[in-house]
Amino acid sequence: MKVRQKLRQAIDSLYAGGQATAEAYTPLVLECVRVNDVGQAKRLQSHMDLHCFTPNDTFLHNRLLHTYARLGKISDARNLFDKMPQRDIISWNTILSVYAKSGSVENLRALFYKMPFRDSVSYNTVIAGLAGSGFSSQALEVFLRMNREGFEPTEYTHVSLLNACSRLLDLRKGKQIHGRICVGVLGRNVFVWNALTDMYAKCGEIDKARWLFDRTDNKNVVSWNSLIAGYLKNGQPKKCIDLFQEMQLGGFKPDDVTVSNVLGAYFQSGLVDEAIEVFNLIKNKDKVSWTTMIVGYVQNGKEEDALNLFAKMLAEGVKPDSFTISSVISSCAKLAYLCNGQVVHGKAILLGVDNDLLVSSALVDMYCKCGITKEAWIVFDMMPSRNVVSWNVMIRGYAQNGQDLEALVLYEKLLQQKLKPDSITFVAVLSACNHAGLIEEGRIYFDSISKRYALVPTLDHYACMINLLGRSGCMTEAIDLVNNMPHEPNSLIWSTLLSVCAIKGDIENGEMAAKRLFELEPLNAGPYIMLSNMYATCGRWEDVASVRSLMKSKNVKKFAAYSWIEIDNEVHKFVAEDATHPQTEIIYEELGRLIKKLQEAGFMPDTKLVLHNVEEEEKFASICYHSEKLALAYGLIKNPHATTPIRIMKNIRVCGDCHMFMKLVSKVIGRPIILRDSNRFHHFVGGSCSCKDYW
Known part of the structure; x- marks a missing residue:
């Protein structure tokens, strides 16, 4: 503070003394630059513009220009550069670096080709700027010109060029640059070596990358990260994890890039618990590590965990980006959690990322998967691109x-x-x-x-x-x-054919498709259950018993069918004949009231759809208390007079009886019902369904 006070006193004395020479201004401007007092330096510069300049002024201007560049003051740097009566190579290279660091590629290229003279620094700056902004092909073109004009590339040139090849996945050019490096004096430079390792890893030659890595004299975190990322990209998550452990044993401290890649490796490997352990070890979690965990949860079918983690991320004060937001919206879409999705939509608007292509596309998907195509269309229609x-x-x-x-x-x-x-x-x-x-x-x-x-x-x-x-x-x-x-037909083809055969009652082709599925997916319960149901529909109970015996011998487990409904931001799940809900008694009372009302209107549950050889009374009880019916009853209890649709989700295909039940209820109570099953959405309105009974 004392330094700046003395400096201002000296400047005030200069102003008070009337007209002064440029030599008097020069040391004061340089001192302003040294102490980062850019405002005072600019004011002195304005005063100096009124006087004659000496040849030494180019040095002064360059110092001030360098300060503007370092502080990212692009317009100030450009204005000063335009006013300079004399410019040397330092002046030109400094303004080049301003454009390169700011990503102003068009200005960078225009200025470069306008330069009256160039040196190796000029070329290095432009190559690095182009490569860093994603213009890798143009960076390689400038290098060829540099080579033709006889300028010797430096380590920075080679690093930029190798990064360009990595982005383009251009292994051929990468190998050519590697050859040039080998005949030069930079072959063992650690930065060049790291870039080579990274290039080979990203271009798919992971063994070559490992060979280079093992021969690196001075390993650093960047070297480890390049190889770890390479193994991950090349589909070898186990080697990625092994290398991470090797890195720690070697005494190297992982950084955020390391952790992000390793978390991805654990999630690719399905090792969710191990990923959580690594994540919990991070003391200062940044946006990348939080987002990687959220994406990992989504990819491993743990959407609720992803939503909970997102809430913790916000509570920690970490600002999400568009990629984070889109991943969270995808979780809401998969779960059909409309309320949560709307909250995240609001957060996206506050962050200013709602018009991001990734986010807006995820929002369209979320609203569609929650059955609200009108809202989806509004988002789609407003997308800028x-x-x-x-x-x-x-x-x-x-x-x-x-x-x-x-x-x-x-x-x-x-x-x-x-x-x-x-x-x-x-x-x-x-x-x-x-x-x-x-x-x-x-x-x-x-x-x-x-x-x-x-x-x-x-x-x-x-x-x-x-x-x-x-x-x-x-x-x-x-x-x-x-x-x-x-x-070659896969399980999708045979499953589709089996499903069609079940609908059409084609036992012969259904048996063929089911047997193919038994071979392809011997532990998948779906084909066994579908074939068993086809036999049961025809009353072939011996064949039903045979299929069930086959399932038992192969230890095939049935997956649980369940439905869920979101009420006041809370999710309630039900299974058939569920008795675990705290309000079970009133739920069954409400469902019984609905059934009685429908029976009075002429509806009778279709017990033929109960594919078990049991008494009629037991069939009646079984089909009346399917999970989606229980969810509907609970929705009516919680919102009895609302006009908004009741939204129910189910993890398997809705049965024919429940489908008819929902149609009639929508007519009797005069309220829309939206049911999402594993196949599609069913919008029940006034006794009709949007699927036109074709699902």
């Missing part, structure tokens, strides 16, 4: 919610935007045709995949067509499609 992914989400959302024609209209609009549909687009379009029973349109869209857009139809596309053909009564054509596929 859209890519094929955004369009796919909205098209698929319409198809899932029974708005099949809207989905197909939106597909035509996508084509009008001159965007090329991808494989996911056609899955959504064919799904819309499937649910709407548009067999001819489905054939046309399926043929266009290869003939019009030169794409290879995937197994997902074939599954959609098999479903469409089978359900439309063209079973022979569906079987021919399975037999003549260019791919």
Whole structure:
């Protein structure tokens, strides 16, 4: 503080003394620069502009220019540079570095080609600036020019060039640069060695990267991170974890980049508990580590844990970015937690990331998966820019919610935007045709995949067509499609065929599909249960017993069917004939009241759908207390007079009796019901369903 006071006194004395020479100003400006008093330096500079300058002023200007560059004051640096009567190579290189560090690529390139003279620093600055801003190809072009003009590259040149090759995954050019390094004097430079290791790892030659790493004289955290990230990217999470442990045994302290990659390795390996242990060891958790954990939870089906962790992240005062927000929104979408999703949407608006392409696409998906396509369309319509992914989400959302024609209209609009549909687009379009029973349109869209857009139809596309053909009564054509596929049919194809056979009562083809699934997925209970149900429907109880005996011998476990409903930001789960809820008694009373009301209107539960050889009374009790019916009763208890829809989620396909039950309840109580099962959304309104009884 005393230094600045003395400096200001000296400046005041200079001003008071009247006109002074440039030599009097120079030491004061330099002192202002030294103590980072940029404001005073600028004022002195303005005074100096009124006087004549000596040749030494270029040195003074360069010092001030360097200070502006260091502090990121781009406009001040540019203004000073424009006013300089004389510029040397230092002046030009300094302003180049300003543009390079700020990412002003166009200004960087324009200034570079405008320079009256250049040196190796000029080239290094431009190459680093271009490579750092993602213009890797242009960085390599500038290097070729540097080479032609005879300038010798430095370690910084090679590091920038290798980083450019890493981004482009250009192994060939990377090897050429490696060859140049080997014949020069920089072959053992630690920064160059790290960049080489990173380049080989990112370009897929992980063994070469390991060879370089093992021969590094001075290993540092950057070296370890490059190889750890390389193993992760090349699908070798175990080696990534082993190297992390080796790093710790060697006495190296992991940084945030290390932890982020290792957490990713644990989650790829399904080692969630180990990932949690590593995460808990981090003392100062940053945005990257929090986001990595949240994404890991989402990828491993732990969406509720992801939401809880996000709440802790906010409580710790860590500011999320668009990637964090989009991951959390995806969790809300998978769980169909509308209230939580709306809260996160509000948070995105406050953070100013709601218009980010990743976030807005996730919001569209979330609202669609919560059954609110109107809100999804509002977000979609307001997006400042859209890519094929955004369009796919909205098209698929319409198809899932029974708005099949809207989905197909939106597909035509996508084509009008001159965007090329991808494989996911056609899955959504064919799904819309499937649910709407548009067999001819489905054939046309399926043929266009290869003939019009030169794409290879995937197994997902074939599954959609098999479903469409089978359900439309063209079973022979569906079987021919399975037999003549260019791919080997997988479990998706056989599951689709089995599902169609179950709906159509085609025992012969159903048995064939089920046996294929027994071979491909011997521990998956689904095919056994579906085939058993087909036998039960026909009264073939001996065959039912045979399938159940086979399940027992193979130790195949049935998965639990359950439904859930969100009330006042709290989720309530139910299983069939559930008696664990604290309000079980009144839930059953409400459900009994509903059943009685429907019976008075002529509805009788379809006990034929109870596929067990038991008494009629037991069948009646079994089918009346399915999990979605219990969830509905609880929703009516908690919100008896509301006009908003009751939203219920179920983890498997809704049965025919529950589907009819929901339709009639929506008519009797005059209130919409939205049920999301494993197949699609069912919007029950006034006694009808959006799926048109086709699910």
